[in-house]
Amino acid sequence: MALDLGEKRIGVAVSDELRLVARSYGVLKRKSRREDFVRYQTIITEQKISLLVMGLPIPLGGGESQKTAWVRNYTEELRQHLSIPIEYWDESLTTVQAEESMRQRGIRGRKARDRVDAVAAAFILQSFLDETVQ
Numbered sequence: 433m434a435l436d437l438g439e440k441r442i443g444v445a446v447s448d449e450l451r452l453v454a455r456s457y458g459v460l461k462r463k464s465r466r467e468d469f470v471r472y473q474t475i476i477t478e479q480k481i482s483l484l485v486m487g488l489p490i491p492l493g494g495g496e497s498q499k500t501a502w503v504r505n506y507t508e509e510l511r512q513h514l515s516i517p518i519e520y521w522d523e524s525l526t527t528v529q530a531e532e533s534m535r536q537r538g539i540r541g542r543k544a545r546d547r548v549d550a551v552a553a554a555f556i557l558q559s560f561l562d563e564t565v566q
Contacts, residue, residue, distance in 0.1 A: 434557035443549030454557035487523030
């Protein structure tokens, strides 16, 4: 499972059991951390997830931004509530990729805005799978 964490929305993606293909799962509206963590656990249980990939916003110039630090802080708190491993993965340009992918498929306007975070999470997860799963 991968998360594309935003200030208002969280994109969620999952993979098949063989960890070959990522797909969008959905978009969650952010609430409190506690409520977010409970919703993740529900998805993890339902989907039989064994690893969480957290999209990490690394600035194009490298280093750490304020958002990178916020995602790291959020993730470290999340680790205390989950029993599965969490890996960071560079999410650079995944929203741009998601927007372009949807545009090419004719998905525009509000429908695109409502789904972009989940599609971005799928790009994060697919990139992770492509690089790490043999």
